[in-house]
Amino acid sequence: MHKKLVLNVVSRILLVVCLSMVLPLGWAFVEDYSSTETRAFLVAMLGGFVFTFLVRKFFPVSMDEMEELNAKDGLAIVGLSWIFISVFGAVPFFLSGAVPSYTDAFFETASGFTTTGATVITRIEALPRGILFWRSLTHWLGGMGIIVLSVALLPALGRGAYQLYRAEAPGPTAERVRPKMKETAKTLWMVYFILSFAETVLLMAGGMPLFDAMCHTFGTMATGGFSTKNASIAAYGPYIQWVIIGFMLMAGANFQLHYQALRGQVRSYTRSEEFRTYLLLILTCVPVFTAILYLTSGSLGEEVLRTAAFQVVSILTTTGYTTADFNLWPAFLKVVLVILMFIGGCAGSTGGGMKVIRVWVALKSGYRSVRQALLPNAVMHVKIDAKPVSDSYVLMATTYFLIYVSLFGLGTVFMTLSESTDLVTAFAASVACLSNIGPGLGEVGAVENYAWISIPGKWLLSFLMLAGRLELYSILVLLLPSTWRK
Amino acid sequence: MHKKLVLNVVSRILLVVCLSMVLPLGWAFVEDYSSTETRAFLVAMLGGFVFTFLVRKFFPVSMDEMEELNAKDGLAIVGLSWIFISVFGAVPFFLSGAVPSYTDAFFETASGFTTTGATVITRIEALPRGILFWRSLTHWLGGMGIIVLSVALLPALGRGAYQLYRAEAPGPTAERVRPKMKETAKTLWMVYFILSFAETVLLMAGGMPLFDAMCHTFGTMATGGFSTKNASIAAYGPYIQWVIIGFMLMAGANFQLHYQALRGQVRSYTRSEEFRTYLLLILTCVPVFTAILYLTSGSLGEEVLRTAAFQVVSILTTTGYTTADFNLWPAFLKVVLVILMFIGGCAGSTGGGMKVIRVWVALKSGYRSVRQALLPNAVMHVKIDAKPVSDSYVLMATTYFLIYVSLFGLGTVFMTLSESTDLVTAFAASVACLSNIGPGLGEVGAVENYAWISIPGKWLLSFLMLAGRLELYSILVLLLPSTWRK
Numbered sequence: 026m027h028k029k030l031v032l033n034v035v036s037r038i039l040l041v042v043c044l045s046m047v048l049p050l051g052w053a054f055v056e057d058y059s060s061t062e063t064r065a066f067l068v069a070m071l072g073g074f075v076f077t078f079l080v081r082k083f084f085p086v087s088m089d090e091m092e093e094l095n096a097k098d099g100l101a102i103v104g105l106s107w108i109f110i111s112v113f114g115a116v117p118f119f120l121s122g123a124v125p126s127y128t129d130a131f132f133e134t135a136s137g138f139t140t141t142g143a144t145v146i147t148r149i150e151a152l153p154r155g156i157l158f159w160r161s162l163t164h165w166l167g168g169m170g171i172i173v174l175s176v177a178l179l180p181a182l183g184r185g186a187y188q189l190y191r192a193e194a195p196g197p198t199a200e201r202v203r204p205k206m207k208e209t210a211k212t213l214w215m216v217y218f219i220l221s222f223a224e225t226v227l228l229m230a231g232g233m234p235l236f237d238a239m240c241h242t243f244g245t246m247a248t249g250g251f252s253t254k255n256a257s258i259a260a261y262g263p264y265i266q267w268v269i270i271g272f273m274l275m276a277g278a279n280f281q282l283h284y285q286a287l288r289g290q291v292r293s294y295t296r297s298e299e300f301r302t303y304l305l306l307i308l309t310c311v312p313v314f315t316a317i318l319y320l321t322s323g324s325l326g327e328e329v330l331r332t333a334a335f336q337v338v339s340i341l342t343t344t345g346y347t348t349a350d351f352n353l354w355p356a357f358l359k360v361v362l363v364i365l366m367f368i369g370g371c372a373g374s375t376g377g378g379m380k381v382i383r384v385w386v387a388l389k390s391g392y393r394s395v396r397q398a399l400l401p402n403a404v405m406h407v408k409i410d411a412k413p414v415s416d417s418y419v420l421m422a423t424t425y426f427l428i429y430v431s432l433f434g435l436g437t438v439f440m441t442l443s444e445s446t447d448l449v450t451a452f453a454a455s456v457a458c459l460s461n462i463g464p465g466l467g468e469v470g471a472v473e474n475y476a477w478i479s480i481p482g483k484w485l486l487s488f489l490m491l492a493g494r495l496e497l498y499s500i501l502v503l504l505l506p507s508t509w510r511k
Numbered sequence: 512m513h514k515k516l517v518l519n520v521v522s523r524i525l526l527v528v529c530l531s532m533v534l535p536l537g538w539a540f541v542e543d544y545s546s547t548e549t550r551a552f553l554v555a556m557l558g559g560f561v562f563t564f565l566v567r568k569f570f571p572v573s574m575d576e577m578e579e580l581n582a583k584d585g586l587a588i589v590g591l592s593w594i595f596i597s598v599f600g601a602v603p604f605f606l607s608g609a610v611p612s613y614t615d616a617f618f619e620t621a622s623g624f625t626t627t628g629a630t631v632i633t634r635i636e637a638l639p640r641g642i643l644f645w646r647s648l649t650h651w652l653g654g655m656g657i658i659v660l661s662v663a664l665l666p667a668l669g670r671g672a673y674q675l676y677r678a679e680a681p682g683p684t685a686e687r688v689r690p691k692m693k694e695t696a697k698t699l700w701m702v703y704f705i706l707s708f709a710e711t712v713l714l715m716a717g718g719m720p721l722f723d724a725m726c727h728t729f730g731t732m733a734t735g736g737f738s739t740k741n742a743s744i745a746a747y748g749p750y751i752q753w754v755i756i757g758f759m760l761m762a763g764a765n766f767q768l769h770y771q772a773l774r775g776q777v778r779s780y781t782r783s784e785e786f787r788t789y790l791l792l793i794l795t796c797v798p799v800f801t802a803i804l805y806l807t808s809g810s811l812g813e814e815v816l817r818t819a820a821f822q823v824v825s826i827l828t829t830t831g832y833t834t835a836d837f838n839l840w841p842a843f844l845k846v847v848l849v850i851l852m853f854i855g856g857c858a859g860s861t862g863g864g865m866k867v868i869r870v871w872v873a874l875k876s877g878y879r880s881v882r883q884a885l886l887p888n889a890v891m892h893v894k895i896d897a898k899p900v901s902d903s904y905v906l907m908a909t910t911y912f913l914i915y916v917s918l919f920g921l922g923t924v925f926m927t928l929s930e931s932t933d934l935v936t937a938f939a940a941s942v943a944c945l946s947n948i949g950p951g952l953g954e955v956g957a958v959e960n961y962a963w964i965s966i967p968g969k970w971l972l973s974f975l976m977l978a979g980r981l982e983l984y985s986i987l988v989l990l991l992p993s994t995w996r997k
Contacts, residue, residue, distance in 0.1 A: 097885045356927040356934050364920055391914040394907065398984040399583045399994060416906060421880065423909035428877040430916060434850055441842035448842050448952070449934050466934070498884040508885060 026101045026508060027093060029084045034094075034189075036080035038106040038175045039113055043073030045166060046117070046159065052236070053155025062155040065120035073113060099188025101508055103172055104499035107491055110171060111135040114163055123156045128480050135487040136475075137163030138171070139494035140375060142250020142345040142463030143486070145476040149255050154236060161240035161251050167494065168247025168276070168375035169217045177210035186210075216284045217375075221246045224272045231264045245272045248376045250345030250463040257347045257471075258335070266331055266348055270338050277342030277370035278303065298410045299371050299382040303341075306368070306381070310337045310361065317358055341365040343377035345463030352470030359466055363453070366460045367429070377461030377493050379429050386414060386422040428497055433459055436489050443482040454478070458486040459493040512587045512994060513579060515570045520580075520675075522566035524592040524661045525599055529559030532603070534648060538722070539641025548641040551606035559599060585674025587994055589658055590985035593977055596657060597621040600649055609642045614966050621973040622961075623649030624657070625980035626861060628736020628831040628949030629972070631962040635741050640722060647726035647737050653980065654733025654762070654861035655703045663696035672696075702769045703861075707732045710758045717750045731758045734862045736831030736949040743957075744821070745834045752817055752834055756824050763828030763856035764789065784896045785857050785868040789827075792854070792867070796823045796847065803844055827851040829863035831949030838956030845952055849939070852946045853915070863947030863979050865915050872900060872908040914983055919945055922975050929968040940964070944972040945979040 050066040057063065094102075114137070115130035117123075124130045129145045136143045137160055146152065152160075166174065176186045186206050221242050228238035240253045254260040258269055275283065278300055285293035294300050314333035319325045335348045340362050351362060369378010389407045397405055406413035436455030440446065446468060453465030454475075464471045469478075478486065492500040502508045536552040543549065580588075600623070601616035603609075610616045615631045622629045623646055632638065638646075652660065662672045672692050707728050714724035726739045740746040744755055761769065764786055771779035780786050800819035805811045821834045826848050837848060855864010875893045883891055892899035922941030926932065932954055939951030940961075950957045955964075964972065978986040988994045 096887050100884055356932065356937060357924065359934060360920075360924050360927050360937065364924070387910075387913045388917065390906070390910045391917065394910045394914070395984060395987045395991065396993070398586055399988055399991070401582050416902070420876070420902060420906045420909065423906065423913050424873075424876045424880045426916075427873045427909050427912050428880070430912075431874065431877065434846075438843065438846050438850070441846050446842065447935075448845060451842060451846065498881060501881045502885055505881065505885070507882070 026098050026511075027090075027095075030086055030090055030094060031098055031101050031105065032080055033084050033086040034098075034102045035106050035109055036077045037179055038102075038171060039073060039109055040077045041175050041178060042110045042114060042166065042171065043070055043077070045162065046070050046073075048162060049117070049155045049159035052158045053153065056154045060153060060155075062117065062121040062123070062153045065117040066155060066159070068120055069113070069116040072116065076113075094188050096188055097502070097508060100499040100502045102189055103495060104491075104503045106172065107138065107495060107499075111138055111487070111491070114138065114159075117159055118156065121153070121156055123152055126480075128483050129476075132475065132483040132487050133160065134163055135490050136458075136463070137161075137249065137251060138167035139461050139490040140164050140168050140247045140249040140343070140377065141458055141461040141490045141494075142244065143458060143469070143475045143490070144251065144463070145474060145478075145483070147474060147476055149253065157240060157253050158236070161243040161249070161253070164247040164249030164251055165221070165243035168243075168249065169214055169280075173210045173213060176207060177214050212284055213280050216280050216287060217246060219287070220272065220275060220283065224268065227268045228265060231262070231268060233261070233265060241269065242272075244346065245269050245344065246276050246375065248273065248276045248342045248344040248370060248374070248461070250339075252346065259348045263327065263331060266335055269346065270331075270335055273338045273342045273344045273346070274307070276344070277338070277374050277376040279371045279373035280375075281373055296410070299385065302385050303371050303381045306365075307337060307341060310341075310365070313361075314358060317355060321355055336362070337365065340462060341368060341376075341378075342370050342374075343460050343462045345457075347464055347471040350471045352466055352472070363456065363466070366456045366462055366465075367433075369460050379426060379460075382409070383422045383425050385409070386419055387426045390419045390423055425497070428501075429459070432489065432492060432497070436485065439485050440482060443479050443485065454482075454486060455489065458489040461490060461493050512584050512997070513576075513581075514997075516572055516576055516580060517584055517588050517591065518566055519570050519572040520584075520588045521592050521595055522563045523665055524588075524657060525559060525595055526563045527661050527664060528596045528600060528652065528657065529556055529563070531648065531652060532556050532559075532645065535603070535641045535645035538644045539639065542640045546639060546641075548603065548607040548609070548639045551603040552641060552645070554606055555599070555602040558602065562599075580674050582674055583988070583994060586985040586988045588675055589981060590977075590989045592658065593624065593981060593985075597624055597973070597977070600624065600645075603645055604642065607639070607642055609638055612966075614969050615962075618961065618969040618973050619646065620649060621976050622944075622949070623647075623735065623737060624653035625947050625976040626650050626654050626733045626735040626829070626863065627944055627947040627976045627980075628730065629944060629955070629961045629976070630737065630949070631960060631964075631969070633960060633962055635739065643726060643739050644722070647729040647735070647739070650733040650735030650737055651707070651729035654729075654735065655700055655766075659696045659699060662693060663700050698770055699766050702766050702773060703732060705773070706758065706761060706769065710754065713754045714751060717748070717754060719747070719751060727755065728758075730832065731755050731830065732762050732861065734759065734762045734828045734830040734856060734860070734947070736825075738832065743833045749813065749817060752821055755832060756817075756821055759824045759828045759830045759832070760793070762830070763824070763860050763862040765857045765859035766861075767859050782896070785871065788871050789857050789867045792851075793823060793827060796827075796851070799847075800844060803841060807841055822848070823851065826948060827854065827862075827864075828856045828860075829946050829948045831943075833950055833957040836957045838952055838958070849942065849952070852942045852948055852951075853919075855946055865912060865946075868895070869908045869911050871895070872905055873912045876905045876909055911983070914987075915945070918975065918978060918983070922971065925971050926968060929965050929971065940968075940972060941975065944975040947976060947979050 046066050053063040053066055111131055111134045114134040118130035118133055119127050124133055132145055172189050176190055190206055224242040225238045228241060237253050244251050258266055282293045282297055311334045314337055315330050318329050318333055332349045336351055339346045367379055368384050369380055370376015372380045372382045393405050393407055407419050433455050437452040440451035440454055450467030450469055453467055454469045457465035532552050539549040539552055597617055597620045600620040604616035604619055605613050610619055618631055658675050662676055676692055710728040711724045714727060723739050730737050744752055768779045768783055797820045800823055801816050804815050804819055818835050822837055825832045853865055854870050855866055856862015858866045858868045879891050879893055893905050919941050923938040926937035926940055936953030936955055939953055940955045943951035
């Protein structure tokens, strides 16, 4: 890689995050201008500025050099940026004393940026506003993508922006937009902003104060899951819960579709095979969950339906908000939730997981291979949106599935090594972090948290969160020695 | 499919199984010629002969028609044969009263033929010899493959044999041997017979009576797992256990390699990348297991090493014999065992699972995709035995991985629906049956059995056993309507 170039760009991205700290600083300042957290934010921001300044001074990069940015640099920049911003974003948590150790602070920040929502904080409501706001803001920044934001904001990236954009969102939708990268990045953030604004207004209409409405909007639109309440969304009434269900549903869909819908092409939704599959999955699971919860609890009505819908949508979109302790649900529902955890949201959404389209292509490949066994010499294509998909793309999808499941397996193995815990907790923590959900099962279940995990365990889970959020490659390449060579 | 043709061939394969019942009949006759089980075998054999006779009479097939056998027929014949022989093989268990219901009898027989070794019998030592012998013989017949045996024995199959052979053993090794199908089938059975004879002699040298030595040989060489003892191999001393470890190791390797070794080419083993991977996996796991068992039990020595080696080899080769209750081992070892369950033996072995070569190719595909991300335009090949493998083969391997994991997931979901059990038992039962191992974890752990599973659960697990043994396709195509069309 071009090390100087990579460091330079990483520092620019860090600057964007550094500047964004002005918002939590504002809340902290208003609450108590002389508080520890006010100082924590000021120190962190100062540190960020100094770092950026030093990098720019000692490792300057010209516009010509910027054009040399290649695929390897792009992946490295994205992977390293996300590690750097997590390292940096953890500073206020640590300095303010909100979390007991730097490991915890890093875990909480990585969990925030990757929109996982796994927390090490046991008494959330005891935290000052500035810290809570920063915690939720990391979701919002990470949801649509800090790189996408940087591409939209920073002029100097030039054509190199494509390599970055591609590395942060390697899904099938990114390819199409190469010629107008910057415009696309701006458009996506605009849609994201509009939907976020709408949700905040609707939550406030339900009686939620501005502060909580913003934090929960960040948690919803980014499919994050951090709440300002210990009880998560169970602390709120039916109206708030339905609003959040609706916005989680939107956050888990491709934002290109929302953009087209905002431009009047509402049909885009139904024309997308991925969106139809996503919706069908929810519309199948919700009645089944409702029926089984009715059979086990005996009560039927809006509440059961709402609980079922909330949990199915929250888990599939990888948000991780909870209104019920699904750890106590029948094993059948838990297994289905685990499967939904693997699937995740749509490509081009803020959701995590393997993504609906990849799983769908992989399953179609499986179905084709069965039909192919009957007619070995026939030419058969996997089709998406009624168009044949190339076999190299199908191989990408099935290989992604394989790496994903392997990382999950490795994560489970390491969890059983670092923690003396049961199998269910180990595999649930692994998939809940890799798929950026947050709550899992067992000791990391809906009403539990990650505070008890050992230090090595927290670093491992942070690695899984980052790998999952960045769709594996920009993190995995950092493990290859050849990435670090010139 | 050509229905008449398929039915005709299925009946011929059934005849081979029917004739093999003469062996357990012999044991039953010697033990007590007037016993219920003697009569059960006579009735079953008579039924089998009548069925075959009726099919041949009313659905005769000429040699010319036999040549019409295509890939679809081949798959259907294999899938249906295995179902038919399980249906038929269950008759003596049922008629003799050895198992309480026909579902149990079918489960036990399918578990036998597929070399799973999952049992519904709680008091094994109370069973008469004829029944015990038949139970173990189903392993031996199913291990190398009843179709392979039929190809070797039946002259009338002609060129159609290729389609059958291909469908029962669709691994990469089957392709090469097309021109000399019958010879290969005979060779494989010869090697199988020689190794089985050697094991029986060695077991008898350790003081095991002929009957038990034969039954345990069948269980070992077929990577089955049925024992004549309630305590499985824990009932025997170190010598017997080491002998069984050695033969499990051989049974989990490609039999083509054994054939070459018998012809003096011992180097074949080290030249095979799959065999090296298989051996490396064992040589990595055994010391790790020994170390951890030492740390948790405090004792060190031959016994700990033997226990570790036995369980690692038994699970990886999918035999399922036990000398210790690994359900009580630390979670780390249990997770590793579960991963070994998925991997399974080598292609061309009697072992189940996904097969070492497929997992290896899939992992190499994953590694390639990470390197490819760095150099998007470079041409990179997955290599096996130092030769590049085509992308269509890589896609086959990753797709197989996908279908396998999906079936495992579906199996787990259905298990939680049909049984009121915990997650670990549900997923362990699913993988232990799909990979043809037998014992899993939790309530289907090493010292438990499958007797308590509900009737729908037993049929589901039987389906998984058959799908796993036949490498998915010949069972899955039976679910497609187009298979049943002309």
